[in-house]
Amino acid sequence: MSSAILRFRHLQLLIIWALLATVPLWLPMLGGYTALAGRVLVFALAAMSFNLLLGFTGIMSFGHAAYFGLGAYGCGLFLKYVASSTPLAMVAGTLLGGIAGTLFGLLLVRRRGVYFAMVTIAFGQVCFYVAYKWDSFTGGYDGLRGFARVPLDFGLFKFDIASSNDAFYYFVLVVFGLAVGLQALVLRSPFGRTLLAIRENERRARFLGIPVERHIWLSFSISCFFTALAGSLYALLNNFADPLGLNYIMSGNIVMITVMGGMRTFWGPLVGAVLFVMLQDYVSSMTTNWMFFVGLTFVLVVLFFPRGLMGMLQKRAGT
Amino acid sequence: MLQLVLFNVTNGLIVGAFYVLMALGLSLIINLSNVVNFAHGNFLAIGGYLAYMLTPYIGFWGALLVSPLLTAVFGYVIEQVLIRHVYARNHIYSLLLTFGLAFILQDACRFIWGPAPLPLGIPDILSLPVTPDLFFITWYRVFMVAVVVIAVSGLFAFLRYTRVGMRIRAGTLDLDTVSALGVNVAALRSYNFAVGSFLAGLAGVLAAGQIGLNPNMGDDLIMPSFIAIIVGGVGSLTGTLLGGLLIGVAAALTTVFYPAGAEAVIYVIMGLVLLIRPRGLLGEEGMLS
Secondary structure (H helix, E strand, C coil): CCHHHHHHHHHHHHHHHHHHHCHHHHCHHHCCCHHHHHHHHHHHHHHHHHHHHHCCCCCCCCCCHHHHHHHHHHHHHHHHHHCCCHHHHHHHHHHHHHHHHHHHHHHHCCCCHHHHHHHHHHHHHHHHHHHHHCHHHHCHHHCECCCCCCCEECCCCEECCCCCHHHHHHHHHHHHHHHHHHHHHHHHCHHHHHHHHHHHCHHHHHHCCCCHHHHHHHHHHHHHHHHHHHHHHHHHHHCCECHHHHCHHHHHHHHHHHHHHCCCCCCHHHHHHHHHHHHHHHHHHHCCCHHHHHHHHHHHHHHHCCCHHHHHHHHHHCC | CHHHHHHHHHHHHHHHHHHHHHHHHHHHHHHHHCCCCCCHHHHHHHHHHHHHHHHHHHHHHHHHHHHHHHHHHHHHHHHHHCHHHHCCCCHHHHHHHHHHHHHHHHHHHHHHHCCCCECCCCCHHHHCECCCCCCCCEHHHHHHHHHHHHHHHHHHHHHHHCHHHHHHHHHHHCHHHHHHCCCCHHHHHHHHHHHHHHHHHHHHHHHHHHHCECCCCCHHHHHHHHHHHHHHCCCCHHHHHHHHHHHHHHHHHHHHHCHHHHHHHHHHHHHHHHHHCCCCCCCCCCCCC
16 A cells, blocks of 8 residues: 555544534534434444445345344343343444344345345345334334433543433444444454455355355344444434334445445445435425435435445545 | 235236346346346336326327337437446446436426326226126236237247347357348347337336336336346247246235245245256356356
């Protein structure tokens, strides 16, 4: 890598983290509120986890809402029925979504292309129907209510994420930072490099003796665990788990965030999440025909900006 | 009890017939163009609304004929303007494109015809029951099944005996060779997309006569259609036909014994098929997998 590219990368990292760390300072000045930034981070984490699969393994899932939603429900159900501990609830949500994804993955790994996408959509809808129909346990159509995040207790001091929005934002930021740090490590490992090889040429990877199915399965599983983690954060953010968070429309949003930001770039989905949350917030406040405009954005992005914003920037920077 | 079972089986066959019409159209497009058309349910709604507009002028029978044709033209235009641009790209783009298109069309229907349900008038003769004993079997239900049978037979005859139909089938198996033999693949895909849209439009008119019109009337049908295709096996139209009927009847029978599981059962069937026979009932090994 040339020094110019390295400098670009370092500058990029510096800007991203500096902006994220100072959100409570500058966002209110622009007329936003801190919870909006929390939403951005949660969607960004979901989309970056999804992008491990789409951008870095070349596999197309259209059902990631299932794992996102399972993470949210797992977290909410734990807080409501088991124990009031925020970290344990997040572990529960992450495990629920991640394990479900790992098991579904076993049925999926031999499928490719649109067939893979269709089966992932259908699996996603299974989870949606379970949450939707199981009224007594999940709250059905109205969603799961009656739980709230509780302050973190470190023994010596307490960190009050329950009532302070800023404190909760920093909590989400720390989780986000740890998660994407782990993702970067995975992608830099020999395993991550192998995933790239599969993306570039699956047949060649197979001829080199790489167990392609097992790698895709592992990649799917890892992606689902991280997506479920994002889902559990989403439940904490809203103190609410929504069956629509499991619906294929949510899956489409995750894909859109990824593509809009740039699916071949590590940070693209974060940029996509910023754009998406802004668009959603703005359009739904302007018009009741928000579906029309969101759909139009999807079509325009696909036709005219398929590389996404980060993809275009990186191309210009020559990386 | 017998009457209840009979009621639900006939219901299941009719619902299954809708799944079949939807799923065959989707399946045609997937096979030749590798595009999963999320907006297919909205094409169905458009077919229904066009019939609603046409009925005052040309009557129900005229609308039944003209509305699917107009839906086919609409599909053709959509294919020309939007969808053909993403064939050469990663599949994710075609999914996103039709996903966005579904949003646009649904909101457009709501904007043009309003969010409230609308009725579609059907001829009086069709709303009478066939026999007084089985009051729930109206002539309209018999008529729907007959139309679906005719349409499906027509589709299979078209694919078997016409030049375009044979090329579509050949393209499903090996598009590169078909292209190398001098067939205009781009045009073939456009015709094929129009045929798929025709089936959606036809389903729309039939559905509108039974349950009326609303902007998201196709939403409930799209997911079962996906499952019909997965169960039947991607790449096989006969499989799609079987899959649609199977899940329709299975869902209806479940309604008799365990109503809450009616929607779940089709997913259970899909899971079982994927476990035991991953390529689907009649799917070819290696096809699109």
